[in-house]
Amino acid sequence: MPTTDREPPNIDELRDRAYQLRRMMMTMTRGKGEGYIAQGLGIADCLAALYFHELRHDPERPDWPERDRFLLSTGHYSIAMYAVLAAAGYIEEDELPTYGLNGSRLPMSTFDDTVGVEIVGGSLGHGLGQAVGMSLGLRLDDSPGRVYVEISDGELDEGSTWEAAMAGATFGCDNLVVLIDCNGIQADGPVTVAIEPVADKFTAFGWSTTEIDGNDMSALVEALEKSRVSDGKPKAIVMRTTPGSGVPTIVDRPRAHFVRVTDDEWAGLVQELEDNRDVHA
Amino acid sequence: MTSTRDTAPRGHTRGMGELIDIADKTTVLAPFGETLAQLGRERPEIVALTADMGRYSDILPFRDAHPDRFFNVGMAEQSLVMTAAGLAKTGKIAYCTTYSVFVTRRAYDFVAIAGAHSKAEVKIFAGMPGLTNGYGATHQATEDLNMMRGIADLTIIDPCDATELTQVVRAVADIPGTVYVRLLRGKVPVELGEDYRFVPGKAALLREGSGDVGVISTGYMTARSLDAAKAADNRGVQASVLHVPTIKPFDTAAVVEFARRHDRLVVAENHKTTGGLASLVTEALYQGGILRPLRRVGLADSFFECGSQEYLEAKYGVDLPAVTRAILGEV
DSSP: OOOOOOOOHHHHHHHHHHHHHHHHHHHHHHHSEESSSHHHHHHHHHHHHHHIIOOOOOOTTTTTTTOOEEOOOOOHHHHHHHHHHHHHHHOGGGGGGGGSSSSSSOOOOOOOTTOOSSSSSSSSSSSHHHHHHHHHHHTTTTTTOOEEEEEEEEEGHHHHHHHHHHHHTTTOOEEEEEEEEEEEEEEEEEEOSSSOOHHHHHHTTTOOEEEEEEEEEHHHHHHHHHHTTTSOOOOOEEOOOOTTTOOHHHHOOOSSSSOOOOHHHHHHHOOOOHHHTTTTT | HHHHHHOOOOTOOOOOTTTTTTSSEEEEEOOOHHHHHHHHHHHHHHHHHHSTTTTTGHHHHHHHHOGEEEEEEOOOHHHHHHHHHHHHTOOOOOEEEHHHHHHIIIIIIHHHIIIIIIOOOOOEEEEEESSOOOOOOOGOOOOHHHHHHTTTEEEOOOOOSSHHHHHHHHHGGGSSSSSEOOOOSSSEEEOOOTTTTOOTTEEEEEEHHHHHHHEOTTTHHHHHHHHHHHHHHHTTEEEEEEEOOOOTTTTTHHHHHHHHTOOOEEEEEEESSSSSSHHHHHHHHHHTTEEEEOEEEEOSSSSOBOOHHHHHHHTTTTHHHHHHHHHHTTT
8 A cells, every 4th residue: 555645634534544553452452461552542643644644655665765764762652553564554464463472573662673663662762863864864865755753752851862852953854753742651650750841842942843632633634744844944743642542441541651451351442442433533 | 202292291181092102103194084085985875973073083084075974963972873873774874973981881772772783884983992091081981892792783893003994994884784993093003014904803913923922902902012022022022913803793713723822811902801802802712612821901990090191001001011011921
C-alpha cells in the first residue's frame, strides 16, 4: 500500500485506522499478557495520521532514499509501532502475537533491524538528536524526504533532548517535525519534573510550535499539514494524549506505565474498545 | 623542543594536547584535518562535526574546504554523537571531534547505542587521549580505552604518529560502523617509515631484537618505545617492538606469537595500566598459555593534577627514561 503522494484526508477513515491499530495492540497484549499498552493506545491516532495520510513512504521499498522518516524514540511504545507497521504492510499481521515473546522479531523495545524501524529506541533521549542529523543529511542531498520523530514528555527530563532542540533550531531544520507525546506518565508515576510549559519551551528554543489534543484526528491532520510550511524552523507538535485511550478500564488504571492484562479480563477490554469505537468521532 | 617550549617557565602548562617528543623530529601540522579535507574532496558522502572543538581538534581545514558539510553543535557531546548518527543513517560518513574525556565519559550511552549498536558510520576522533595535557583529571582521558573496549561492535584505534594517523583517517571511512580514534593534534611527529602501512585489526612488528625483551605498545608510546629501545641498544639490550594500533578488535594471535619469542615483556601505553593494552595482553597471553614476566608502563589508577606535560610524565612514570628502565629491567 504505497503512500507516495498525499490525498485529501478522510478523517473518518483515519479514525477507523486508529481503531484497527488499537485492536491489533490488544491482540498483542494477549500473547505476552503485559506491555506498554497504555502508551500504545494513546499514540494510536498519531500513528494512523502519519502512516495513512502524512508520510510519503512505501512498504515495498522500506529503504527508499527519498522516503519520509518516522523515528520512534520511545522504544517501549513498540506495541504501537508493530501494529502500524503491520497495518501499513511492512510486516505480516499474523506475526503480531509474537510481540515480546522469546526469540520474536518484534521485541518489547524497538531495534532498527525490524523492517520499517529507523532507529534503536529505548534509551530515552536519543531520538530527537538523531532526527536532527537525518534532517541535515536529507537536506544535503536535496531530498524531499522529511523527518518525523516521536518523543515523550518523560523524555523531556533528558538533557540530550534539549541539546538536540537547540541543534535543530541552530541548523534551521525545517524538514523536521517532533511529535511530543504528553501523556503525563513516566516509570515512577506521574511526570514530576517541571517540564511545563512544554509548548512555550519549544517556542523559546526556536521551534514553530502547535499544541493539540493528540487523540483528536482532525487536530492531528491539521497540525501535520501546518508542519509542512517552510519557515526555516523545525516544527514541534505538542500532543496531549490519554494513556489507554479507547479502553476506559486502562485509562482508569492508577499506574498505567506498564500494564498486565490477565486472560480473564482480556475479552472485556476488547469489548470496551469496541463499545468506544466512535468515542472520538 | 620548540623555542616557545624552552622559554616556558617550569611548571607552566604548555600547549594542550601536543606531544613533547618532537625535539629533533620531523613534524606534520594538523595531519588529521588536512587529510580529512582532502578525503572530503574525493568522497562527497563525508561530513564532519565538532562540539566546539574545531580549532582544538585540527578539523578546521575540513570546514574551510567544505563549509556546507561541517556542523558545529556547540558544547554538547551527546548532540554531537546523535547528530552524527542521524547523518550516517542518511548515507553519510560522519567524522566528529571533541576531547576524549567528553565523548567517553559524557556521551558513552550515545556512542554505544546511537553509534555502535546502530552500526552507524560515525568516526570519532578524540582529542587529548590519555595523559597528553596538563589540565588535570577533567581533561585527561586516562581510562578511555578501558571504557570504550566495553562497547560491542566498536573499533578502537590508537595511532602512533603523523604517518599512521594520516592513513587511519582514510582507513576508517571503510571500516564498517562506529570507530573511536585517539587523535594526535598540533605538530605531530613522524616516527614510522614511509613503507609503514596501517592495517585495521593488525599489529605491526617494528623492531626485531635478540629475543631477550619484547615491548608491546600502542599510540605514541610506540614512538617512545622505539626511542627507548635505541637507548637500550647502547647498554647491550636489543629489544623488539610490537606496535598494536588497533585496540579493538585485538590482534591476539600476533601478541601471543610475539610473546612466545621473548623471555620477558614490557607493555607501554598512554593509559592506565588497568583496562587498556596491558589488560588485553595479559588476557591474551593467559588464554594462550604463555606466561612471561611482564612489566607495565602506564598510568596509575588515579586522578592526576595540573602541571607541565614533562613534570606529569616523569612523576607518573611514563616518560622516556621510564620506558628505557623497563626495557633494561631496572627498577
